[in-house]
Amino acid sequence: MTEVRVAGVGLTRFGSHPERTGRDLFAEAADRAFADAGVERDDVGELNYGNFMGALAEHQGHQAPLMAEAAAVRCPATRYESACASAGVAVREAVRTVRSGEADVVLAGGMERMTNLDTEGATEGLAIAADDLFEVRAGVTFPGAYALMARAYFEAHGGDREDLAHVASKNHENALPNEYAQFRTAVSVEEALDSPPVAEPLHLYDACPITDGASALVLVSEEYAAENDVDAPVAVTGTGQGTDRMALADRADLASTPAAADAATAAYDDAGVGPADVDVAEVHDCFTIAEVLAVESLGFAEPGEGIAAARDGLTTADGDLPVNLSGGLKAKGHPVGATGGSQIAELTRLLRGDHPNSEHVPDADVGVAHNAGGTVASAVVHVLEVAE
Amino acid sequence: MTDRNEGYDEWIDALSEGAGYALVCPEGHGSLPPRRVCPECGASPLSEEPLPETGTVETYTVVHVPSPRFADDAPYVTAVARFGPIRLTGIVRGVDGDLEGVGDGDPVEVGTAVEAGVGERETDDGRIVVLRPVET
Numbered sequence: 001m002t003e004v005r006v007a008g009v010g011l012t013r014f015g016s017h018p019e020r021t022g023r024d025l026f027a028e029a030a031d032r033a034f035a036d037a038g039v040e041r042d043d044v045g046e047l048n049y050g051n052f053m054g055a056l057a058e059h060q061g062h063q064a065p066l067m068a069e070a071a072a073v074r075c076p077a078t079r080y081e082s083a084c085a086s087a088g089v090a091v092r093e094a095v096r097t098v099r100s101g102e103a104d105v106v107l108a109g110g111m112e113r114m115t116n117l118d119t120e121g122a123t124e125g126l127a128i129a130a131d132d133l134f135e136v137r138a139g140v141t142f143p144g145a146y147a148l149m150a151r152a153y154f155e156a157h158g159g160d161r162e163d164l165a166h167v168a169s170k171n172h173e174n175a176l177p178n179e180y181a182q183f184r185t186a187v188s189v190e191e192a193l194d195s196p197p198v199a200e201p202l203h204l205y206d207a208c209p210i211t212d213g214a215s216a217l218v219l220v221s222e223e224y225a226a227e228n229d230v231d232a233p234v235a236v237t238g239t240g241q242g243t244d245r246m247a248l249a250d251r252a253d254l255a256s257t258p259a260a261a262d263a264a265t266a267a268y269d270d271a272g273v274g275p276a277d278v279d280v281a282e283v284h285d286c287f288t289i290a291e292v293l294a295v296e297s298l299g300f301a302e303p304g305e306g307i308a309a310a311r312d313g314l315t316t317a318d319g320d321l322p323v324n325l326s327g328g329l330k331a332k333g334h335p336v337g338a339t340g341g342s343q344i345a346e347l348t349r350l351l352r353g354d355h356p357n358s359e360h361v362p363d364a365d366v367g368v369a370h371n372a373g374g375t376v377a378s379a380v381v382h383v384l385e386v387a388e
Numbered sequence: 389m390t391d392r393n394e395g396y397d398e399w400i401d402a403l404s405e406g407a408g409y410a411l412v413c414p415e416g417h418g419s420l421p422p423r424r425v426c427p428e429c430g431a432s433p434l435s436e437e438p439l440p441e442t443g444t445v446e447t448y449t450v451v452h453v454p455s456p457r458f459a460d461d462a463p464y465v466t467a468v469a470r471f472g473p474i475r476l477t478g479i480v481r482g483v484d485g486d487l488e489g490v491g492d493g494d495p496v497e498v499g500t501a502v503e504a505g506v507g508e509r510e511t512d513d514g515r516i517v518v519l520r521p522v523e524t
Contacts, residue, residue: 119453120454120455120456120459121456123453123454123455123456124455124456124457127455133393133396134420134476134477135477136455136457137514137515137516137517138466138477138478138479138516138517139451139454139455139458139461139464139466139479139516140466140477141451141453141454141455143451143453144449144451144466147449147451148447148448148449148466148468149447151447151448151449151498152446152447152498155446155447155498196452197450197452198451198452198453199449199450199451199452199453200449200450200452201449202449245427247477248468248477249468249474249475249476249477250419250420250427250474250475254446254447254468
């Protein structure tokens with residue numbers, strides 16, 4: 001089985017670009033990825049593209065051929081949809097495609113255009129990731145679903161809003177030097193606590209913003225990189241995916257995310273590493289409580305102890321295991337269908353040493369990316385390692 | 389064009405008449421319709437078993453930023469409550485539909501006993517599962 005290398009990564013600035021089309025956003029990310037990779041567009045054998053709500057936001061289905069045009073590649077092109085994990089599954093399939101020998105070069109990533117909708121429209125769009133009959137009709141919004149999990153977590157393990165505010169404050173701090181981040185402003189624990197409620201116990205600063213943006217990765221086989229003199233020092237050594245019952249109410253436990261634990265176990269086994277080997281992680285903190293659940297599912301903290309990871313400094317930039325040095329979804333932004341690709345782009349740069357926050361992880365060899373869909377009914381985990 | 393959802397509509401009709409049920413497989417796993425097999429273990433047939441008269445709130449949230457269908461309902465309380473072999477997700481309403489005091493001395497807590505029924509959204513009269521606290 002060939003090893004998969006990350007030859008190049010590209011992002012748009014994440015933020016509010018309500019008038020920019022999806023095709024333009026993805027074209028920019030792809031352009032950057034090709035420039036970073038030094039790979040010819042003609043060599044791309046497949047395009048794996050993630051997008052969640054383009055049919056609602058842009059009245060545009062069938063986006064994969066459109067994005068192949070935007071990136072100027074002519075090859076099999078497929079859109080992947082797994083809610084907020086859309087790009088994660090697109091990348092995972094790209095890894096499997098390169099490993100199988102079906103293609104030496106795959107362009108993978110995603111795009112979401114959201115801020116052209118008003119808040120109600122975006123809230124409605126995001127809510128369709130939940131069970132329409134039994135959750136959305138009962139008033140479950142996307143923040144509401146995570147609020148239900150946060151309350152259940154507090155009941156099961158303790159913890160409070162202040163613990164969550166430490167997650168928000170940490171991730172805003174990490175985003176300050178990131179030129180791609182939506183919010184490059186510090187938020188104190190007190191400011192996070194004082195923000196208005198969205199779905200209690202979650203408040204405004206517990207939530208990621210509504211974001212437009214795109215991500216693109218050029219993934220190549222180890223052999224292609226060697227033959228074409230492509231500088232690709234970071235390898236994707238592990239991939240895993242998990243699925244849970246769609247509706248939160250149908251899960252065995254409301255305060256944990258076993259789909260992510262399943263994905264992590266598979267990815268660690270695939271890579272031949274364990275949680276103790278991980279030096280840096282990008283996790284799916286669509287809400288502050290989601291980072292807590294991710295840290296536990298990835299094996300960085302025992303159940304019930306993830307709540308203290310940011311407050312106690314385990315996951316801060318100077319901690320033993322920095323989490324979301326990019327700023328995370330929380331501060332960097334969350335263009336839903338692009339997020340899974342952007343996490344791997346950030347992690348690649350952190351491991352290569354050319355990220356503005358690389359100074360915090362100078363000796364990092366192993367990174368993990370955790371991307372979740374819905375209330376983690378879908379989860380994808382990737383392990384990245386420095387290969388050269 | 390139809391708004392009907394076979395299986396679900398019969399289920400919520402029954403709930404509105406005080407005859408709510410869960411689908412239960414031979415192994416005892418509960419689920420909600422429409423189902424052909426048990427989503428936990430794949431077993432069949434599934435029998436319709438009456439829901440217990442009261443359930444217990446396991447978690448809840450006070451939603452302040454609603455989707456358009458709930459624009460006139462916010463703030464409102466959504467809760468997940470255990471009823472025997474299943475959990476239900478519903479909107480919490482007082483005995484008289486009053487939401488007074490929501491978010492400040494909440495009308496429910498984790499552990500509150502509730503009964504399940506059907507009500508209407510204020511925004512568009514759509515039917516919703518309603519959970520009402522009961523004296524225990």
